[in-house]
Amino acid sequence: MAEGFDIDHLAKLARLSLTAEEKVLYSSQLNQILGHFQALADADLPATIDDARVVNEAALRSDEPGPVLGAEAVTRIAPASRDGQISVPRVVDDES
Amino acid sequence: MADALHTLSAAELGRRLAAGTLTSRALCEALIARYQRVNDKVGAFTHLDQADVLAQADASDARRKAGQGRGPLEGIPVAIKDNIAVKGQPLTCSSKMLAPLVSPYDSHVAERLRAAGAILYGRLNMDEFAMGSSTENSALRKTFNPWDLARIPGGSSGGSAAALAAGLVPLSLGSDTGGSIRQPASHCGVVGLKPTYGLISRFGLVAFASSLDQIGPMARSIEDCELLLNALSSADARDMTCFGPSDRGLTPAGDAKKLRIGIPKGFLGKGVAPEVAAAVNAAVEFYRAQGCAISEAELPSADLAVPTYYVVATAEASSNLGRYDGVRYGHRSAAAGTPVEMMTASRSEGFGPEVKRRILLGTFVLSAGYADAYYVRALRARAKIRAEYLAALAGVDVLLTPTVPTPAFKVGEKASDPLQLYLEDIFTIPANLAGLPAISVPCGKSGHLPVGFHLVGAPLSEAKLLAAGRLFEAAHGYAHQQAAL
Amino acid sequence: MSNAPSDWEVVIGLEVHVQLHTRAKVFASSPWGFGKEPNEQVDPVVLGLPGTLPVVNREAVEKSILFGLVVGASVPEHCSWDRKNYFYPDNPKNYQLTQKDFPVVVGGQVEIELPGASRNVMGEHKFIRIHHAHLEEDVGKLSHAGSGSLVDYNRAGVPLLEIVTEPDLRSSAEAEAFLRSLVAMLTQAGVADCDMEKGQLRCDCNVSIRRRGAEKLGTRTETKNLNSISSVRDTVIYETARQIRELEAGRSITQETRGWNAELARGYVLRDKEDAHDYRYFPDPDIPTLKISRETVARLAKQVPENLYDRQRRYVEKLGLPYTAASVLVNDRALAEWFEAAVAAHPTNPSGIANLVANDLLRDLAASATAPVSLESCPIKPAQLAGLVKLTDEGVISKQQAKEVFAEMFTSGRDAAAIVDAKGLRQNSDTGELEKIVQEVIADPAVAKSIAEYRAGNEKAINALKGPIMKRTQGKANPVLIDQLLRKFLA
Numbered sequence A: 001m002a003e004g005f006d007i008d009h010l011a012k013l014a015r016l017s018l019t020a021e022e023k024v025l026y027s028s029q030l031n032q033i034l035g036h037f038q039a040l041a042d043a044d045l046p047a048t049i050d051d052a053r054v055v056n057e058a059a060l061r062s063d064e065p066g067p068v069l070g071a072e073a074v075t076r077i078a079p080a081s082r083d084g085q086i087s088v089p090r091v092v093d094d095e096s
Numbered sequence B: 001m002a003d004a005l006h007t008l009s010a011a012e013l014g015r016r017l018a019a020g021t022l023t024s025r026a027l028c029e030a031l032i033a034r035y036q037r038v039n040d041k042v043g044a045f046t047h048l049d050q051a052d053v054l055a056q057a058d059a060s061d062a063r064r065k066a067g068q069g070r071g072p073l074e075g076i077p078v079a080i081k082d083n084i085a086v087k088g089q090p091l092t093c094s095s096k097m098l099a100p101l102v103s104p105y106d107s108h109v110a111e112r113l114r115a116a117g118a119i120l121y122g123r124l125n126m127d128e129f130a131m132g133s134s135t136e137n138s139a140l141r142k143t144f145n146p147w148d149l150a151r152i153p154g155g156s157s158g159g160s161a162a163a164l165a166a167g168l169v170p171l172s173l174g175s176d177t178g179g180s181i182r183q184p185a186s187h188c189g190v191v192g193l194k195p196t197y198g199l200i201s202r203f204g205l206v207a208f209a210s211s212l213d214q215i216g217p218m219a220r221s222i223e224d225c226e227l228l229l230n231a232l233s234s235a236d237a238r239d240m241t242c243f244g245p246s247d248r249g250l251t252p253a254g255d256a257k258k259l260r261i262g263i264p265k266g267f268l269g270k271g272v273a274p275e276v277a278a279a280v281n282a283a284v285e286f287y288r289a290q291g292c293a294i295s296e297a298e299l300p301s302a303d304l305a306v307p308t309y310y311v312v313a314t315a316e317a318s319s320n321l322g323r324y325d326g327v328r329y330g331h332r333s334a335a336a337g338t339p340v341e342m343m344t345a346s347r348s349e350g351f352g353p354e355v356k357r358r359i360l361l362g363t364f365v366l367s368a369g370y371a372d373a374y375y376v377r378a379l380r381a382r383a384k385i386r387a388e389y390l391a392a393l394a395g396v397d398v399l400l401t402p403t404v405p406t407p408a409f410k411v412g413e414k415a416s417d418p419l420q421l422y423l424e425d426i427f428t429i430p431a432n433l434a435g436l437p438a439i440s441v442p443c444g445k446s447g448h449l450p451v452g453f454h455l456v457g458a459p460l461s462e463a464k465l466l467a468a469g470r471l472f473e474a475a476h477g478y479a480h481q482q483a484a485l
Numbered sequence C: 001m002s003n004a005p006s007d008w009e010v011v012i013g014l015e016v017h018v019q020l021h022t023r024a025k026v027f028a029s030s031p032w033g034f035g036k037e038p039n040e041q042v043d044p045v046v047l048g049l050p051g052t053l054p055v056v057n058r059e060a061v062e063k064s065i066l067f068g069l070v071v072g073a074s075v076p077e078h079c080s081w082d083r084k085n086y087f088y089p090d091n092p093k094n095y096q097l098t099q100k101d102f103p104v105v106v107g108g109q110v111e112i113e114l115p116g117a118s119r120n121v122m123g124e125h126k127f128i129r130i131h132h133a134h135l136e137e138d139v140g141k142l143s144h145a146g147s148g149s150l151v152d153y154n155r156a157g158v159p160l161l162e163i164v165t166e167p168d169l170r171s172s173a174e175a176e177a178f179l180r181s182l183v184a185m186l187t188q189a190g191v192a193d194c195d196m197e198k199g200q201l202r203c204d205c206n207v208s209i210r211r212r213g214a215e216k217l218g219t220r221t222e223t224k225n226l227n228s229i230s231s232v233r234d235t236v237i238y239e240t241a242r243q244i245r246e247l248e249a250g251r252s253i254t255q256e257t258r259g260w261n262a263e264l265a266r267g268y269v270l271r272d273k274e275d276a277h278d279y280r281y282f283p284d285p286d287i288p289t290l291k292i293s294r295e296t297v298a299r300l301a302k303q304v305p306e307n308l309y310d311r312q313r314r315y316v317e318k319l320g321l322p323y324t325a326a327s328v329l330v331n332d333r334a335l336a337e338w339f340e341a342a343v344a345a346h347p348t349n350p351s352g353i354a355n356l357v358a359n360d361l362l363r364d365l366a367a368s369a370t371a372p373v374s375l376e377s378c379p380i381k382p383a384q385l386a387g388l389v390k391l392t393d394e395g396v397i398s399k400q401q402a403k404e405v406f407a408e409m410f411t412s413g414r415d416a417a418a419i420v421d422a423k424g425l426r427q428n429s430d431t432g433e434l435e436k437i438v439q440e441v442i443a444d445p446a447v448a449k450s451i452a453e454y455r456a457g458n459e460k461a462i463n464a465l466k467g468p469i470m471k472r473t474q475g476k477a478n479p480v481l482i483d484q485l486l487r488k489f490l491a
Ligand SMILES: [Mg+2]
Pocket: C015, C204
């Protein structure tokens, strides 16, 4: 199966900062766990994933507007807010 | 008399409340007194708002007096795992990340319990974000096994199981992603049921791994477990994966003495402790003596279950836990900087080591270049495992194994070895992968430590599992057992 | 420079995000709409509170299917949703629910019309293929305030249909024409309002260039989040010029994601390929695969309006409308239907009706207080307008008088005939009286020269006699009748 992962890249993707010790620890634990996953690589598996989870249109929501929390409730649980909005450090790259 | 209230079953308490020989306030006061004596030893609860509980009890007593009682759970306290939303109560998932959060909304099950007149009684400790098998991963406190305070209660619903075994509450809710209801139930000598995937709404259950998670009832007897299950099961339009009992209908129990019981080949060899094997074998012999047909079942892909589970569960978890970034709610790091730095610092400070480990693993198995080898193969393996279980369950009514290979271990014993801990769930995981109902029933002791056996059935065969458990329970002394504290 | 720009061919593909016309959000019941206070249109699901789950809005799915039917796409038996994972403060769950592998619309094409040589001449038509369209959720809005930024999640969870074209567009004019066609089709089918002022339509624009005649596509860049048709046009022009400049200077094009500064009319690099996100897509476990019933598709098929250009062709070819009037009418479905209702009431002169609708009616509607122009509040009903044209066609009033009657109809909403009677505008069609006046005028020596010219073969000379007749009848003479009488007496 896949050879070594890049712990720095993973941490960046997952928005985690790891200390040097954590990197060593998690790397070795992940390696051990991935080793245990070898059975998955060796197994003879069906080609398709038969998806048992299918719903029809009855499971859909009707287009009826429901209640809202209100800005007061939204900002009450927010770590920082201003004028009904949630404040965060300045976003520089305005790509979305 | 009041002193013994904590030993009674929910069913018995319900009868006394209905007969007017007991009030919900008296019951709650007795349980609060017990909480004050015992909770610090066991650590089952992370939060109990006594004034709120008594207000709920008074409201229940008033309803009953006015002839507006809401059914068998009216006035009965139900304690709730701290990953199930109750409006106005903390929703911490035993994580620093959510320690500041008070839920602004009710889960579907909370609504169901309110509608049934139950008292929403306190928050129960758990492994952080339900990741773990010992409740040692809680960032809030330690929970100990009431039968041996040096040992773990199991997890992740460790608080839910320990609260029952310690007589702190008659009923509790747990959640089960890979065994998180059944494993602690087994370790604490109580009954825990993981329903068919989709029987109980997940709306308001903080997601760990959405395709595996289910809320389930925990109790000290089969009767109580069924009482709670019935209150929780209902279709809910807010969870597209929930169909409830009405859609397909629960399979009737039938005669428990005619159940066909399959014993998966080779399962008792998998690192099962001799005392556990002995207790489970005795249960098999009991059923045989009752007239049940015992046969061997083939589950050739059983060895794939643990790796499949850890790929699927961590992949989903890595995405589900993405929302905890310090922006909208929960912990935000004091370290300023860019939004990326703020989010990264908040997550790094807010999550414990096991959660980080699983997020990293889940991120890896979904990442570019690796998803096909891990995530997609795991989905295919899952389909194979499900097909094998459904095939086996076409020939028998239930599959019987131990719930856990060994009794509860000592606190700290396996803390440094995540893989060892992952193997705790070897018997319980397949039911989650296949979406099947499963139950852990107390069946004896290994020394002073409880042991349970595990039954898995076809989809919506909960009634059969309960009937099988009831047959065993009636002939043995394990119902209502509590640890001496 | 060794090569003229015309040696290069530009290849454009668009990803168009349109907010669908629904009342509630796509996976939550929270309402949405423009102009609300920040975070007032947010519920636990929109905010991604722990424990909340998405439930797909039926109307959003049906609007998406309807779009597919409008562009002749196939509607698959099943569709499903995936998670696109990336961290951003405007993204409440840090994953976006979108459709990667099984979108709700596959294929289809949009007919476009390029500008003609003048506004009276129809331009070239082309078909632009749609690769697919998928139903996803919008994100919140960030604004900057001092050293920080503020997040408003009102827009989060608004249903977005992302329409992805094949790389079939070959110029900024084609891109512009495509977007205009698309907007007309979306609005005419009631799928979306496409109000660009409100950010209801946003484009990502993929541009590459290659030597004319080359088959292989060049390296493309993607410019994101263009919120007007003109920004798309300007971006294509800018990117084409930039890429040609790069290649002709011997440099290569980097596959990169770019932004567009509309104020400076300048693009800029957001990130290059190395920084490309690893979105870790996987099927959303909270939303089961959706089976789309053929009954639903059949029901929605009945709601598909006549195609814009099919209608235009019908107006020109069957109703004999001039291209200009036809193109004005078909751009607005309500206007076209209004016009057709009028034609139904007076089928012999569609051009006369079209002329009044496309010029007078639109002008007066635009000038009246209600903006945007709404036919619902139009004081004149189609049959009334038809009545006016009929009176003119029958010679009861003159064209000049018709203008006056129209103005009165627009203020009072009364029938044309009633206004004509009340104002005494009815033309004098009393043959006996008119014959007398015509003979008197012919006898006037002042017009002898014109009579002689007419008799010598100058048809137009007869018009000089009509003025004095009108003057004597205070303009009420039926011009058709005057013409007939003049010709009779001068013959
Ligand atoms: Mg795009």
